[in-house]
Amino acid sequence: MADVRFGKLAESVVSLALPFVVAALVAGVLLLAIGENPLAIFGLMAEESFGSARRIASTLSAATPLLFTATATAICFRSGVFNVGVEGAFLTGGLAAIFVGYAAPASLGVVLIPLAMLAGAVVGAIWLWFPGWLLARWQVDEVVSTLMLNFIAAALTGYLINGPMLSPASGNNVTPPIHDAAELVRLMPPSTLHAGFLIGLLVLTLYGLWCRYTPAGFEAALVGLNRRFSRAMGISVGGTVIAVMVLSGVIAGLGGASHGLGQLYRFSDGFSPGYGFTGMAVALLGRNNPLGMLIGAVFFGALASAGTTIQLFSNIPLDLVDIIQGLVMIFAVMQIALPRLRKGAAHV
Amino acid sequence: MQFTKKLAATALATVLALPAFANDAPVALIIAQGGLGDGSWNDTANAGFTAGLAKTGLEGRAIESNDVTAQGEEIMRRAADAGFGLVISLEWIHGEAMQKLAPDYPDTDWVIMNQTREGANIASVVFGEHEGSYLAGALAAQVTTDTSIPGINADPVIGVIGAVKAPGIDKFIAGYIEGAKAINPDITVKVAYAESFGDPAKGEQMAKSMFDEGADIIYHVAGGTGIGIIKAAKDSGHYAIGVDTDQDAMAPGHVLTSMVKRVDVAVEQILTDYKDDKFPGGTVMQFGLAQDGVGLSPMTYTKDLIPPAYLEKVAALKADIIDGKIKVWDVSTQGYPDFFK
Numbered sequence: 001m002a003d004v005r006f007g008k009l010a011e012s013v014v015s016l017a018l019p020f021v022v023a024a025l026v027a028g029v030l031l032l033a034i035g036e037n038p039l040a041i042f043g044l045m046a047e048e049s050f051g052s053a054r055r056i057a058s059t060l061s062a063a064t065p066l067l068f069t070a071t072a073t074a075i076c077f078r079s080g081v082f083n084v085g086v087e088g089a090f091l092t093g094g095l096a097a098i099f100v101g102y103a104a105p106a107s108l109g110v111v112l113i114p115l116a117m118l119a120g121a122v123v124g125a126i127w128l129w130f131p132g133w134l135l136a137r138w139q140v141d142e143v144v145s146t147l148m149l150n151f152i153a154a155a156l157t158g159y160l161i162n163g164p165m166l167s168p169a170s171g172n173n174v175t176p177p178i179h180d181a182a183e184l185v186r187l188m189p190p191s192t193l194h195a196g197f198l199i200g201l202l203v204l205t206l207y208g209l210w211c212r213y214t215p216a217g218f219e220a221a222l223v224g225l226n227r228r229f230s231r232a233m234g235i236s237v238g239g240t241v242i243a244v245m246v247l248s249g250v251i252a253g254l255g256g257a258s259h260g261l262g263q264l265y266r267f268s269d270g271f272s273p274g275y276g277f278t279g280m281a282v283a284l285l286g287r288n289n290p291l292g293m294l295i296g297a298v299f300f301g302a303l304a305s306a307g308t309t310i311q312l313f314s315n316i317p318l319d320l321v322d323i324i325q326g327l328v329m330i331f332a333v334m335q336i337a338l339p340r341l342r343k344g345a346a347h348v
Numbered sequence: 349m350q351f352t353k354k355l356a357a358t359a360l361a362t363v364l365a366l367p368a369f370a371n372d373a374p375v376a377l378i379i380a381q382g383g384l385g386d387g388s389w390n391d392t393a394n395a396g397f398t399a400g401l402a403k404t405g406l407e408g409r410a411i412e413s414n415d416v417t418a419q420g421e422e423i424m425r426r427a428a429d430a431g432f433g434l435v436i437s438l439e440w441i442h443g444e445a446m447q448k449l450a451p452d453y454p455d456t457d458w459v460i461m462n463q464t465r466e467g468a469n470i471a472s473v474v475f476g477e478h479e480g481s482y483l484a485g486a487l488a489a490q491v492t493t494d495t496s497i498p499g500i501n502a503d504p505v506i507g508v509i510g511a512v513k514a515p516g517i518d519k520f521i522a523g524y525i526e527g528a529k530a531i532n533p534d535i536t537v538k539v540a541y542a543e544s545f546g547d548p549a550k551g552e553q554m555a556k557s558m559f560d561e562g563a564d565i566i567y568h569v570a571g572g573t574g575i576g577i578i579k580a581a582k583d584s585g586h587y588a589i590g591v592d593t594d595q596d597a598m599a600p601g602h603v604l605t606s607m608v609k610r611v612d613v614a615v616e617q618i619l620t621d622y623k624d625d626k627f628p629g630g631t632v633m634q635f636g637l638a639q640d641g642v643g644l645s646p647m648t649y650t651k652d653l654i655p656p657a658y659l660e661k662v663a664a665l666k667a668d669i670i671d672g673k674i675k676v677w678d679v680s681t682q683g684y685p686d687f688f689k
Contacts, residue, residue, distance in 0.1 A: 054429075058422045058426070061422065062415070062418075062419065062422075065418075158544070158546075159543070159544070162511075162512055162543060162544060162545070163512070163543055166512060166514065168514075172440045172441070172514075172516065173512065173545060174441065177444070190425060190449065190452060191422070192418075192421050192422055259418070263418050264417060264418060264441075265444075268417060268441050269381060269417075270381045270415075270416065270417040270441070271417065273414050273415040273417070273418075274414075304413075304414065304415055304419070305419065305422065307413075307414075308411060308412070308413040308414075308415075308419055308422075308423055309411075309422070309423060309426045311409055311410075311411045311412065312376060312409055312411060312426065312427055312430055312432070313430070315409075317412070318383075318412040318413065318414065321414075322414070
């Protein structure tokens with residue numbers, strides 16, 4: 001029994017690490033090709049990611065939005081709902097929270113924070129409820145609908161910060177800044193690591209508990225494994241689909257709220273550089289497992305943070321980091337496919 | 349006598365030794381959203397950065413990030429912690445963070461663009477877009493009634509399309525109107541806003557209807573939306589005026605001129621000042637016509653279309669602005685003028 005467990009653990013460690021190892025090998029060859037010493041560059045990256053408390057804080061700060069977007073993605077993926085609309089819910093939820101953060105009276109004080117988080121969660125929930133309902137009621141393909149909603153979210157937030165929510169005090173398209181009282185506290189000043197990281201960890205933990213210990217979480221997993229069987233068991237597949245989409249929206253909206261209240265303090269162009277999509281890669285890499293996703297998010301956070309600051313000390317262009325990130329994503333997805341193929345072969 | 353000589357020699361040595369006090373710490377340039385290769389703001393600034401490094405012999409690096417909005421503060425702090433002596437950010441959104449963190453790093457010099465930030469070690473770079481736009485307006489007002497130029501009607505009507513109604517945009521527009529009225533007080537300047545920086549289709553549509561209403565030259569202050577405005581000028585045989593960078597080549601012969609912001613000049617100047625230990629911390633650096641920070645493009649494709657007398661008039665106005673004989677209205681510091689509410 002213990003051996004089986006250990007074997008399983010070893011397998012998940014390998015499956016988590018393998019994409020990084022392969023990506024590192026390919027990146028190493030590329031570095032050699034452009035005349036750089038791969039070991040020196042990787043050493044520099046490791047140091048810039050985890051070399052000191054400040055660098056770790058910077059990495060965790062970059063990982064924070066990914067905790068939310070990965071969890072929001074995973075909660076749908078494990079039910080077989082291929083929701084790619086987390087990005088849209090992150091944007092709309094983030095803007096909703098920021099709107100409350102600057103438009104509600106400053107006299108509300110710290111009450112602004114839960115109020116703004118709530119606004120983000122509600123808007124995110126509504127944002128993803130719609131494609132969930134379309135899927136459950138009309139079998140509208142969720143990949144298409146959620147992808148389209150991402151474009152709508154980008155256009156809608158772009159319009160709002162350019163028009164009705166434009167800060168009167170600036171020539172750039174940004175909202176006014178949120179009130180001081182609405183800002184999430186920083187955990188390790190002067191690092192930008194903020195309380196949103198703890199909220200992200202809490203969300204990730206709750207997700208893990210929900211999956212493991214609640215009937216609803218179990219039913220949601222069953223729906224992912226076999227819809228016909230679930231239906232035969234009396235589980236409402238449509239209800240589950242809508243439920244996981246709404247939960248995904250809540251988590252993504254909270255993520256946007258945390259990013260707005262903790263990191264940027266206002267909404268601007270470039271509010272999300274694609275956290276929704278990186279979160280998807282993290283969910284795939286971590287196989288929807290909370291611990292796996294935590295590690296994946298920290299790794300991608302490290303790549304984003306160190307990938308930028310190594311440019312201060314080397315001539316490595318940002319493109320290299322993009323290549324590593326892309327390779328990790330490809331191999332993460334390949335790994336998901338491979339065991340299925342193996343399983344398929346075993347049945348034959 | 350000997351003593352005097354000695355004294356003179358010491359004084360001379362002191363003067364010669366001064367460069368030893370100059371700054372040698374490396375410099376960093378943080379690239380804004382859009383990244384290198386945007387053919388515009390970032391690339392222009394980076395060209396000035398590279399030229400400045402070559403001129404001063406300083407060591408420097410350009411820093412790009414996929415998430416430049418959120419990572420700005422971490423990048424700036426990391427650069428200062430790592431011993432960089434000068435950090436220039438091209439990203440507008442970094443202004444607030446820079447103002448907050450600069451006091452923690454008194455030995456580092458900081459530069460932010462297109463806004464004014466306070467701090468003894470921060471220099472704010474502001475461009476005189478109103479002055480450059482004044483010249484664009486003056487040129488357009490002369491051309492718009494000259495039917496000998498193809499695509500021009502006799503009506504004294506010109507246009508301008510801004511991205512959004514905001515002081516940062518209206519600074520251009522007010523300057524343009526003032527310049528046009530300096531040539532012809534009765535000119536009609538049609539003003540419209542696209543409500544977007546990145547909607548070429550809308551820009552094209554708006555420009556077309558403005559051309560239909562009798563305008564023959566439209567100045568765009570609309571970022572990516574302006575691409576559509578330039579396209580409309582080309583398709584209808586009229587003229588657009590480009591902005592920020594030399595956009596004349598986007599539709600050769602149909603971009604009358606471009607009002608260019610020489611961020612490269614600004615960056616190079618800052619590097620030189622820094623190297624010579626003359627960093628203008630705590631000040632607002634104006635890059636207007638006098639500093640060659642703004643101006644009209646060389647008009648590579650249109651200078652033969654435009655009668656030389658018009659260009660001479662523009663050159664004379666430019667000289668008057670530099671001499672201070674003409675003071676162009678600046679919406680960003682003076683609010684809105686009577687001629688443009």
